[in-house]
Amino acid sequence: xxxxxxxxxxxxxxxxxxxxxxxxxxxxxxxxxxxxxxxxxxxxxxxxxxxxxxxxxxxxxxxxxxxxxxxxxxxxxxxxxxxxxxxxxxxxxxxxxxxxxxxxxxxxxxxxxxxxxxxxxxxxxxxxxxxxxxxxxxxxxxxxxxxxxxxxxxxxxxxxxxxxxxxxxxxxxxxxxxxxxxxxxxxxxxxxxxxxxxxxxxxxxxxxxxxxxxxxxxxxxxxxxxxxxxxxxxxxx
Amino acid sequence: xxxxxxxxxxxxxxxxxxxxxxxxxxxxxxxxxxxxxxxxxxxxxxxxxxxxxxxxxxxxxxxxxxxxxxxxxxxxxxxxxxxxxxxxxxxxxxxxxxxxxxxxxxxxxxxxxxxxxxxxxxxxxxxxxxxxxxxxxxxxxxxxxxxxxxxxxxxxxxxxxxxxxxxxxxxxxxxxxxxxxxxxxxxxxxxxxxxxxxxxxxxxxxxxxxxxxxxxxxxxxxxxxxxxxxxxxxxxxxxxxxxxxxxxxxxxxxxxxxxxxxxxxxxxxxxxxxxxxxxxxxxxxxxxxxxxxxxxxxxxxxxxxxxxxxxxxxxxxxxxxxxxxxxxxxxxxxxxxxxxxxxxxxxxxxxxxxxxxxxxxxxxxxxxxxxxxxxxxxxxxxxxxxxxxxxxxxxxxxxxxxxxxxxxxxxxxxxxxxxxxxxxxxxxxxxxxxxxxxxxxxxxxxxxxxxxxxxxxxxxxxxxxxxxxxxxxxxxxxxxxxxxxxxxxxxxxxxxxxxxxxxxxxxxxxxxxxxxxxxxxxxxxxxxxxxxxxxxxxxxxxxxxxxxxxxxxxxxxxxxxxxxxxxxxxxxxxxxxxxxxxxxxxxxxxxxxxxxxxxxxxxxxxxxxxxxxxxxxxx
Numbered sequence: 011x012x013x014x015x016x017x018x019x020x021x022x023x024x025x026x027x028x029x030x031x032x033x034x035x036x037x038x039x040x041x042x043x044x045x046x047x048x049x050x051x052x053x054x055x056x057x058x059x060x061x062x063x064x065x066x067x068x069x070x071x072x073x074x075x076x077x078x079x080x081x082x083x084x085x086x087x088x089x090x091x092x093x094x095x096x097x098x099x100x101x102x103x104x105x106x107x108x109x110x111x112x113x114x115x116x117x118x119x120x121x122x123x124x125x126x127x128x129x130x131x132x133x134x135x136x137x138x139x140x141x142x143x144x145x146x147x148x149x150x151x152x153x154x155x156x157x158x159x160x161x162x163x164x165x166x167x168x169x170x171x172x173x174x175x176x177x178x179x180x181x182x183x184x185x186x187x188x189x190x191x192x193x194x195x196x197x198x199x200x201x202x203x204x205x206x207x208x209x210x211x212x213x214x215x216x217x218x219x220x221x222x223x224x225x226x227x228x229x230x231x232x233x234x235x236x237x238x239x240x241x242x243x244x245x246x247x
Numbered sequence: 248x249x250x251x252x253x254x255x256x257x258x259x260x261x262x263x264x265x266x267x268x269x270x271x272x273x274x275x276x277x278x279x280x281x282x283x284x285x286x287x288x289x290x291x292x293x294x295x296x297x298x299x300x301x302x303x304x305x306x307x308x309x310x311x312x313x314x315x316x317x318x319x320x321x322x323x324x325x326x327x328x329x330x331x332x333x334x335x336x337x338x339x340x341x342x343x344x345x346x347x348x349x350x351x352x353x354x355x356x357x358x359x360x361x362x363x364x365x366x367x368x369x370x371x372x373x374x375x376x377x378x379x380x381x382x383x384x385x386x387x388x389x390x391x392x393x394x395x396x397x398x399x400x401x402x403x404x405x406x407x408x409x410x411x412x413x414x415x416x417x418x419x420x421x422x423x424x425x426x427x428x429x430x431x432x433x434x435x436x437x438x439x440x441x442x443x444x445x446x447x448x449x450x451x452x453x454x455x456x457x458x459x460x461x462x463x464x465x466x467x468x469x470x471x472x473x474x475x476x477x478x479x480x481x482x483x484x485x486x487x488x489x490x491x492x493x494x495x496x497x498x499x500x501x502x503x504x505x506x507x508x509x510x511x512x513x514x515x516x517x518x519x520x521x522x523x524x525x526x527x528x529x530x531x532x533x534x535x536x537x538x539x540x541x542x543x544x545x546x547x548x549x550x551x552x553x554x555x556x557x558x559x560x561x562x563x564x565x566x567x568x569x570x571x572x573x574x575x576x577x578x579x580x581x582x583x584x585x586x587x588x589x590x591x592x593x594x595x596x597x598x599x600x601x602x603x604x605x606x607x608x609x610x611x612x613x614x615x616x617x618x619x620x621x622x623x624x625x626x627x628x629x630x631x632x633x634x635x636x637x638x639x640x641x642x643x644x645x646x647x648x649x650x651x652x653x654x655x656x657x658x659x660x661x662x663x664x665x666x667x668x669x670x671x672x673x674x675x676x677x678x679x680x681x682x683x684x685x686x687x688x689x690x691x692x693x694x695x696x697x698x699x700x701x702x703x704x705x706x707x708x709x710x711x712x713x714x715x716x717x718x719x720x721x722x723x724x725x726x727x728x729x730x731x732x733x734x735x736x737x738x739x740x741x742x743x744x745x746x747x748x749x750x751x752x753x754x755x756x757x758x759x760x761x762x763x764x765x766x767x768x769x770x771x772x773x774x775x776x777x778x779x780x781x782x783x784x785x786x787x788x789x790x791x792x793x794x795x796x797x798x799x800x801x802x803x804x805x806x807x808x809x810x811x812x813x814x815x816x817x818x819x820x821x822x823x824x825x826x827x828x829x830x831x832x833x834x835x836x837x838x839x840x841x842x843x844x845x846x847x848x849x850x851x852x853x854x855x856x857x858x859x860x861x862x863x864x865x866x
Contacts, residue, residue: 041716049709056704069720078581079707086585086705089576089638092618114723118733125740132747159724166725229720 044074052083060091060195061172061226068197068228072165073109088195096168096197096213099161110162117155124148164199169210169225171196176225178218182207189218200227278307278357282343286366293343293365297356300336309341310354315365318342407437410445410496410543418549419484420659423566424597426629427482429457431496431541432468432475439536442497445478448542451490451550453483455628481627483597487552491545498541501534559655559666563603566657567596573652573669575639581677582644585705590617590635590652590669598623598633603654605637611647613640615705640705641676648673758805765802769795769860776856780849785842788849789834792856796827799863820866826859 051066067084074080088095108116127144134141177188182204192198198210198220207219281296295317297307309317318341345351345367353363413428429445447454461476553566569592576587592601598621605617617637624630641647649672658665723729753760772795779788794808801808804819813831816824836842844852 041718042720043712043716045710045712046716049712052706052709055706072720072722073717078584079710082581082584083706086638089585089587089636090615090705092620092636095576110722110724111717114729118729118736121733121736121740125736125743128740129743129747132744132751155724159722162722162724166722229722229725 044070044077048080055087060087061170063087064195065170065226091195093195110158113155113158116151120148120151124152166229167200168228169198169200171225173224176220178220182219190216280356280363282363282365285364288368295341295343296338298336298338307356312351312353314346315351316344316346318344408433408541410494410541412494412543412546414546418551420551420566421484421487421553422564422597422600423659424481424483426627427480429478429494430475432473434471434473438498438500440499442499442538445494445496448493448495449490451486451488453485455481479627481629484550487550490548492548493545494543496541499536499538502537553657557664559664561653562655562664564600565597566659567594568658569594569656571654571667571669573672575672575674579675580641582641585638585640588637588639588649592633592654595630598631601633603635605635605652606639609650611643613642641674644676644678646673647676762802765798768798776853785844786837789837792830793834796830796859796863799860803866826855
């Protein structure tokens, strides 16, 4: 009985500790969703942090490309800051109705369908028509998947200027002469990186080296592990 | 002939002067005076040179003349000894500055000499005392011929530098901006440095920022080369009235500290074409640098007030000539979606006064404060394009029209107010999608908040978190494990496909199958022959050899092995298969005769069979 009592007390203490941990984790980021990023972007936009707002809207759009609220607020913040909207290819415009990751899984499924269909056609030639339909459906999914990957490829190298004015220099050194200045919230494509500088290209086609501290990539690695989101907030402050 | 005489004139003059000096060497001191020029304008100066020659070494002071001021510039002495007779010459140079216009007489300083007369005309501020214009020269203010006059303002390095302001020759209006050129010219070598940019005198005008790198040109003034620096800028009239406008230019000039000796010598001896001014200066006297402020001639400018009559309500003070155009960022939109309304104002005039409130309070539209950017069309910013951008939100679905934008300005050419209107812009507005700001329906996007909460700051409201999160933003396409899985799937299916195709090919290939079957049977027969050889069983050995040959030939001839007999061989090989025929015959004989063979014979027969099998394969 005594042993049972001790075990019961330990169980109660353990549950309390777990509950406390759970409460703490509610305040810390445990992952990112389109809603989280959208709400964070709204907060940044309301407090005048244009660069951070646009960055988070862009990230939210990655996870929810068909979300009209994200698109509208992104356009609104850009218009308010006097920044042009980034031009989207017809491919990305036509694929915004499905989330890229969902499309990636569908593509995998399509690959399996097409592969199995091809094997079944070989094995059971008498039902060739049905299996060919299977191959066609699978191939369609695979092609859509590849199209989505191609459309999303530029996003992988997209970055947003985080400071009020970022000089784009002729070479990746601080002493280099600035060619032009980039405004906060402006979206650029990162073409190359060298030490603390990134070679960026604007929508207008102008290129220059920008201090990496002055910009943030839209697509980055593990946000939770690197704590990049928190450091970006600190930078914006 | 005249030309020949004029060539010797300087020489004759020098000889005469030397003779005169020699004859008066022992005489009383001789005083000569020289005044150049004899006619100047008020604000300019002449140069008086007093030369004392003879025994006396005392310099003679200029007499006091009411209305004239004598400022000592320098003094020089010269000693000569000819045939043991010593003589000296002392020259003193004075700057003669008139205090008023009129005719002044400088009394004679020695007996027998003539008084000097200086005529001073009313001044116009420039060096107008020079005579003669060089054909083809510019219309710059003519430079004076004598030395410097250092002062604070209205100072010219006469004959060496000038500053001028080029203005339109008409009355200006308050708020009007006009292009102006500020030009500063100087003779090469006379100005050592510019100590700043030109500045405007007068509080009724505003001058745009001047470039630190003015345009530089070369001009000919009074037959001499002159460097002219030009600043292009825009002058804005600030208040009405009659004003005098001048420009100051601080600079450092090189000044002579000794008299110009060439003036005392017979005219034309040191011609400009022979020796440059600066060479003469450095040879006959020293030079010093002095900071002065050069001032342009005053220009009378009349500034008129803008008429109050007919002033439009939308007038914001712009004076000039402008055109306007407007556009919306999209022709189709959804209710609550922000659009960008742009107004482009192009033309010439006071762009700093070009302003627009864009869309104000308009029914069916939510509007925000516009922003403006100016793109100058020239270096002075007189012409260009000013763009206004305003975030606007159509609140109601349907065909919505953004009203025409009005822009008013005063045209100084027509002296009237003008109002330019843009064309009304139409946009097709669909009902709000996903919780638009103006949508009456609730948001259709999962997680969207009701639309009514969002319109205060123009942002669509926050979403409700539904729990689904990702740990990374890197899309699956770009994650190595996903790419690896896809690649493995593709490889697996490709491998399966290859396997199936090979299997099918083997099934469908009957000829190949027969060949493979024959090869297998031949291999078995060879093994049987080896076993028979070991056992010394000749009948079995030859039987297996015959079967092996039948299998091989059957494979080649596509017939059943059992149907291959000696007769068939004869028929098909036309008597060419003697060895094969022999093996077939021995096999029949051994089966019934019980013939025995030695080990060496077995080996020899096996070689023969192998050769025949190879031969049969080649048939």
